[in-house]
Amino acid sequence: GQNIDQPTEMTATEGAIVQINCTYQTSGFNGLFWYQQHAGEAPTFLSYNVLDGLEEKGRFSSFLSRSKGYSYLLLKELQMKDSASYLCAVSGGDYKLSFGAGTTVTVRA
Amino acid sequence: IAGITQAPTSQILAAGRRMTLRCTQDMRHNAMYWYRQDLGLGLRLIHYSNTAGTTGKGEVPDGYSVSRANTDDFPLTLASAVPSQTSVYFCASSPVGGSGANVLTFGAGSRLTVL
Numbered sequence: 178g179q180n181i182d183q184p185t186e187m188t189a190t191e192g193a194i195v196q197i198n199c200t201y202q203t204s205g206f207n208g209l210f211w212y213q214q215h216a217g218e219a220p221t222f223l224s225y226n227v228l229d230g231l232e233e234k235g236r237f238s239s240f241l242s243r244s245k246g247y248s249y250l251l252l253k254e255l256q257m258k259d260s261a262s263y264l265c266a267v268s269g270g271d272y273k274l275s276f277g278a279g280t281t282v283t284v285r286a
Numbered sequence: 287i288a289g290i291t292q293a294p295t296s297q298i299l300a301a302g303r304r305m306t307l308r309c310t311q312d313m314r315h316n317a318m319y320w321y322r323q324d325l326g327l328g329l330r331l332i333h334y335s336n337t338a339g340t341t342g343k344g345e346v347p348d349g350y351s352v353s354r355a356n357t358d359d360f361p362l363t364l365a366s367a368v369p370s371q372t373s374v375y376f377c378a379s380s381p382v383g384g385s386g387a388n389v390l391t392f393g394a395g396s397r398l399t400v401l
Contacts, residue, residue: 222391272383272385273344274388276321276329
């Protein structure tokens, strides 16, 4: 089975940086994903890591350490539209995605 | 419109009734999935299909059934709804199943309330 932990809520100021941590314990590992979900909408894909290290994509970066079972999503230059839930998901040995409960990020002016 | 269409958007249902949630995709993806999302629990996989004609059980399959007669459609049926099935249901698809770099595209969701 999978056990995925991430903080429930985070608050940050517009223009700031926020780091959302995710720890996981899985039976097998085939990649870690981050999805963004605005209230009342569908989740949308943000990033994918399968090797250790940092993947950068514009204002968003994602980091993975497989040995530590740890990932983080870094959001830079926060904008009001970044207020959303961020879902950490792990592809396990069966290639099925298991999701954490999500971290709700609130960006304040 | 490219993507995934789910219907209905929202439904209130009496306990014991049968309900089918519809899901259609036009991306020619091989794999399709049904998740339910509940506050504090995140998305949980109900059933999946790696290709037309095959289905599999996810983490929470009890009380639900699916079929995959063709590539595009993946309906989810609740044979006899119970209040614990009140949730938001998301259908998703991906180009292939059984692959590591398996990016899911989600539908807009169906909000189901069972009274």
